[in-house]
Amino acid sequence: MLLRFGVTNFASIRQPMEISFVASRAIKDRGPELFPVAPRRDALPVLLIYGANASGKTTVYSALRTMRSHVLSSFARRAPDARIEFTPFALDEESKDSPTVLECDFLIDQVRFHYGFEYDSKSYRREWLYSYPEGQPRLLFDRDVKTKTISFGKHLKGQNRVIESFARDNSLFLSAAAQYGHQQLSDVYHFFAHKLLFVGSSFTVDGTVKNLSGELDPRIISFLKMADTGIAGARFEKVATNKDQLDLYQDISKVLLPRILNSNEKFDGDFNFPSHTSKLSLGHLGANGKPVYLDFNTESRGTVRLIHLLQTALKALDRGGTLVVDELDVSLHTLLAREFVAIFSRSETNPRSAQLLATTHDTNVLSSNYVRRDQVWFAEKSVYGDTTLFPLTDMRTRGSDNLERGYIQGRFGAVPYLGSLSDFIRADSADDVDG
Incomplete structure (x- = not known):
């Protein structure tokens, strides 16, 4: 189960941004059946990301899919001297020299793990993995490519130093460990390989x-x-x-x-x-x-x-995995989209606590009885061209609010500014005449 995903300096995202499936304690709205994950903490079955065209919604999808690809392929499918595909934020010089950071928190057998890494086109600068079996962080490994060292926690058993000798600067230690059959780390690898599933807008x-x-x-x-x-x-x-x-x-x-x-x-x-x-x-x-x-x-x-x-x-x-969909509304009529969200929101149709993370323009889903305010996130471009992610819970709202109407009216931001369509048409016509 995915709890949180964070990304820095990737495509249109410059500053550290994150999305979270952890339910807000302040929200008491009726809605989906939540997943208990810790004492007095629940996880959400569905997150929906809204925003204008080119606001960066797809960047979130791409970043999570890229993280999975690095874990699965960096050791087994990348040549020792190959460069790493690196797509930093392109609109300032500082970002081009800074690493991309991808990190996430997830559950395996009710134990929380925190995993992440930093990379550029030449190497994975850092890589780390922690577990929280008793609510407190427990180091499994922390890798620093610059100093050529990996610190292993006492609870990580196996041939750690042997595998370390095979890990290259352009491959993740987790990826190498899974290829060499490391039992503990293979479970983490399995999460990325089999619990994260993606459906893009192209097919x-x-x-x-x-x-x-x-x-x-x-x-x-x-x-x-x-x-x-x-x-x-x-x-x-x-x-x-x-x-x-x-x-x-x-x-x-x-x-x-x-x-x-x-x-x-x-x-x-x-x-x-x-x-x-x-x-x-x-x-x-x-x-x-x-x-x-x-x-x-x-x-x-x-x-x-x-x-x-x-x-x-x-x-x-x-x-019981997490389905990540880019542009849910591409293939679903609005009524079917509401039913699709409902399938993930009811225990009788979702007995293994699967999750749905979807980008969409379909505002009608916001009026579903299965959508709470803490399930709605927005992507918005700043004046500097970078994407900002923020939840609806950052705004002052009430459970009785009409979220669809509020979003369309621009109360929450993350909508396109259209200006006057008549002015656009007149300008276009003038260009035709002058041409």
């Missing part, structure tokens, strides 16, 4: 079908029926790969592989390309009441993205 039909792995969860069909899409079934068919296409793949790969590996040796083996691919068709109710199956490629982009979203959401609900 492809082929990628969606591939992620379905040859089957469509029947609960997705039930949701599509409830959504009145006219879809009543699905079927997968195995389609043989064309032999000429396979031969072409083989020929191209034998030429490209030596170049990729920087080798002049000829590759005489065979590549194991799939002999069959999966073809998905969705059944639409016809005039006679029977389903007519249509190729998935003919479906609307909204339907494709909705299926991708539902498939990933079900994984989170089944595992």
Whole structure:
């Protein structure tokens, strides 16, 4: 379970910013069922981030996804001399010379962990991990690349010094430890690998079908029926790969592989390309009441993205993970978005305490009975071009307030300033005449 995520100097975020799933003690609103995480402390099942276009909402999504990518890939998939992808805040010179900081707090078996790291394009400058088994911080490790040292806490068992010898400046110690089977740290690695799931705003039909792995969860069909899409079934068919296409793949790969590996040796083996691919068709109710199956490629982009979203959401609900969605409103009608939030907010549909973190423009969700004031966050650009994150609880509000109306009226900020549309049209017309 994710409790908190913090980020500094990443893309549009310059100063330290954070979001928190920890419920406010001052809020007594009716809403979702909360998750007890400590004496007199609860966690929220859903956080929603609102803001104008280009305000930095997607930056939060990207930063958390980037943190996961560093943990999973920095040791196993990065060459020893490769540079680290580094995207600091670009609108001042100081930030370009400062590290990016990513950190988070999360629960594993009801024990809180705090993990984070700093990096630039050359190295991970610092990396640290603490646990809180009895409410007090317990050092597991603290790494300083500048001094080439790692301090290990007495409670971190295993071959720590051996693994330290393999960790490179451009790889995380946590990533290396997981690859070498460190039992304690593998549990932390597992959180990032299997408990954080992402659905971005961009997608492809082929990628969606591939992620379905040859089957469509029947609960997705039930949701599509409830959504009145006219879809009543699905079927997968195995389609043989064309032999000429396979031969072409083989020929191209034998030429490209030596170049990729920087080798002049000829590759005489065979590549194991799939002999069959999966073809998905969705059944639409016809005039006679029977389903007519249509190729998935003919479906609307909204339907494709909705299926991708539902498939990933079900994984989170089944595992008890955190689903992170960029632009929830891309594929969901506003009524479906409210129902989607409700699914994560009720114990009967969310028995494993899964969470939803979503960016959205859909203000109608703010009027849901399952949204409390401490679940609403805003992203806003300052006059210097950097993103500020702040919760609705920073404002003076009451539980009886109409949050949707208040947001649209600009009471909470984080909305675009449109000025006068008529002035814009007149200016545009004048440009056309002068041209």
